[in-house]
Amino acid sequence: MTVGVVIVTHNSAHFIAETLESVKRQTQLPDFIAVIDDHSADNTIQIAREQLLSSGIRYVIHPATTEADDLHTRIAQNFMQGVKAAQSNGAEIVVLGDHDDIWHEHRIAQHVKSFEEHPTAVMVAADGVIKSDGESSMEHTAMPATLRSSFPVPVNFNGLRTTQQFSYVLKHSVATGGASAIKPEKFHNFDVPKGWLHDRWWSLAATAHRGLVIDSTPVIDYRITAAQQVGLDTANQQSSKAGWLGGHFKKLPRTIKRIYDLVPLYIASR
Numbered sequence: 228m229t230v231g232v233v234i235v236t237h238n239s240a241h242f243i244a245e246t247l248e249s250v251k252r253q254t255q256l257p258d259f260i261a262v263i264d265d266h267s268a269d270n271t272i273q274i275a276r277e278q279l280l281s282s283g284i285r286y287v288i289h290p291a292t293t294e295a296d297d298l299h300t301r302i303a304q305n306f307m308q309g310v311k312a313a314q315s316n317g318a319e320i321v322v323l324g325d326h327d328d329i330w331h332e333h334r335i336a337q338h339v340k341s342f343e344e345h346p347t348a349v350m351v352a353a354d355g356v357i358k359s360d361g362e363s364s365m366e367h368t369a370m371p372a373t374l375r376s377s378f379p380v381p382v383n384f385n386g387l388r389t390t391q392q393f394s395y396v397l398k399h400s401v402a403t404g405g406a407s408a409i410k411p412e413k414f415h416n417f418d419v420p421k422g423w424l425h426d427r428w429w430s431l432a433a434t435a436h437r438g439l440v441i442d443s444t445p446v447i448d449y450r451i452t453a454a455q456q457v458g459l460d461t462a463n464q465q466s467s468k469a470g471w472l473g474g475h476f477k478k479l480p481r482t483i484k485r486i487y488d489l490v491p492l493y494i495a496s497r
Contacts, residue, residue: 231310263309264291348433350438352406402430
């Protein structure tokens with residue numbers, strides 16, 4: 228299977244070289260890399276270009292085309308732009324990456340293995356080891372050791388009925404894009420509605436169509452930094468329907484829109 232990589236950057240000069248080095252050290256190298264840069268004011272693009280020129284891997288570095296003001300919408304549209312660039316260059320599997328994480332050398336091979344073992348899968352959500360830069364606000368709390376500690380799933384998740392999986396994923400974030408891979412051509416409801424993060428929407432859309440696979444294998448070191456705009460604290464982990472609804476009631480207009488967005492997925496999961 229042809230593998231593409233998508234990394235979205237924004238003022239990533241401190242991290243992007245190490246991130247791309249970890250991509251270049253993969254036991255199974257990608258066939259293509261797309262970097263989408265969201266108006267970096269530092270030398271992110273120059274560093275990325277220097278890294279990729281020496282890689283021998285086909286690549287593009289594109290400026291972000293989105294004009295969205297909402298942060299979640301902006302991030303999602305950047306990733307959609309990157310996925311479409313990877314698709315246009317023949318990628319069947321697209322591995323998603325944050326601009327500051329370090330990939331374990333087996334990451335791509337592990338995702339490919341998961342897709343081979345689950346032919347109907349359209350998204351694989353793996354685990355990651357959490358690393359802090361020592362300056363984030365989470366330093367003052369008990370920091371979880373892995374992503375799965377913050378994005379828990381039942382041990383039998385892959386064996387649950389679709390309706391059970393969807394009900395769980397609706398109330399609990401179970402995937403982070405930095406440790407996930409997708410098969411975009413097989414995706415139902417691929418386009419991310421405004422106001423959603425890409426990984427949250429894609430995990431819901433994949434689950435509704437029995438296409439989400441949870442992989443317990445750590446595939447990245449997930450870096451937590453003081454400058455992080457979205458991350459572990461944005462995950463919605465309500466344990467009940469009342470809690471989920473109550474948490475959204477304060478933002479009623481957005482909640483109504485999200486319920487409207489979710490209707491097709493709910494129907495598909497039945």
